[in-house]
Amino acid sequence: MTETTAPATLPMTMVEMIKVAKDYPPKVTALSDISLSIPRGEFLFLIGMSGAGKTTLLKLIAAMEQPTRGLIEVAGCDITKLKGRSLALQRRRIGMAYQDFKLLTEQTVAYNIAIAMEVAYRKPQEIHTTVRDLLEQLQLADKHDTPAGELSRGEQQRVTLARAVANDPELLLIDEPTGNLDTTTTVRVMELLRRRHTAGATLIIATHDPAIYQGSPHRTLELHRGRLHTLNPGTDPQIGKGEQA
């Protein structure tokens, strides 16, 4: 059973957030009054200090958490209303690389990447080829059968990236992709992400590494104390611009 997750007609806006707020009890406001529009195919940087709310914003878009207030639409679907099977299908359209990696430390590197494709009922041969290819691109080819727990943090970070892109998602949410990487590996990782963007994926990268976003032609938004500010409106010619309300 292979399931088609893409709708018949693709909406132009990939992510639409209107007056979104997220509070954590008892009195922590992680995000307040966030309005954001991200067109399909945009490459967006989300920057801010630790604790600014970048991860919370990505979790809301990935439907890992529910907003306290506001509307969030991803690819035309109000994700706050999705449940069960619809939510599962929506999540297959999103690839997320987590800051805490979320790796199964006792499982092999290959399984950690393959799991996203198995869930989408991809063919075993296709899974095998894709996993090999991604490991090659991220210089982890020799770690195919190594338990993920035995890798260094830099290697684990690359595995979580590989898993995020493995299923060719329409939307990629990358949380601190280069935090544990050396310069050479950072370049390789960014190259991989750029290729996905060129292939049509919408990318949101949360980072506080200026080396990645400074001098970039892509839109850069800064989160500060739960509020969003435009730092660089971007010069991408092929996409529309999001607007901070």
Place this chain on the structure above:
Amino acid sequence: MNFWLAVFRQLGRNLRQTWTSQLMTLITVSLSVLIFSFFYLIYCNMLSAGGRLGNDLRLIVYLEEEPGPEMQEQLRRRITDFERVEKIRFISPEQALDLFAGQLGQNRDLLTDVPSDFLPPSMEVTPLKNLRGLHQVSLLADFLDTLPGTIKVQYGQEWVERFYAFTRLLSIIVLLSGTLLVLTATFMVSYTIRLTILGREDEIELLRLVGATNGYIRTPFLLEGVLQGCMGSALGLGSLYLLFQWTLNHFSGPSILNIFSLTFLSLPILAIIIGTAMALCGIASHISMRRALRI
């Protein structure tokens, strides 16, 4: 990859990761099924032996003197007015002596000098086949005892009472072992599934995040329970069959077992036991999932 292939791969991983607790559950389910089916097998054989005994059941009414044709007719009428019976046969002292001599066989010479009216006249009452309950037989015996000229009514009362008491006791044991089967299958499977779920909590969380449906996550656990029920009950019944064959081989020949003519459980009964164990274990894993996997 289709849904079922993915589900069976997950099932294989579950079984590999928690094989020790899986083995313990399998043994527990097997033992429960073995205990239950062992008593059930004895109970079934006792019932069928009881049925055969019921077929051969006769009430012998010893009379003071041999009744004439009119008295015989009157006795017949009074008995059939009280309870419909299959057959009433009057036995004179001479016929009784002949029957006794026949039973003695080669030793019938012992009766050479015995007078022909040595044994009392009697009446043999064969109850209807549906007159099965001990209470009904006892009521009929009490009535026959009140008939004029009756000395004694005999039908192996003590033996029959013991037999029926033992059958009643067995039926209670079957019920108790059935309850044991239900409890062990439910609790052990539920416990094992919960252990598996706890052991794979991170993976289940990740599966949710990468877009696994509830069916994708839950079906392997459900199959795990059903498989435990199927394999456990098959193992238990297989052990019972071996035990049964061993008993037949070692106790064949002229012994008490020949009276019972032992038979193993029929195929439909075996299928019902296996099906029930599978259903119970499936329900147990479902309950466990409902508690642990709130998706």
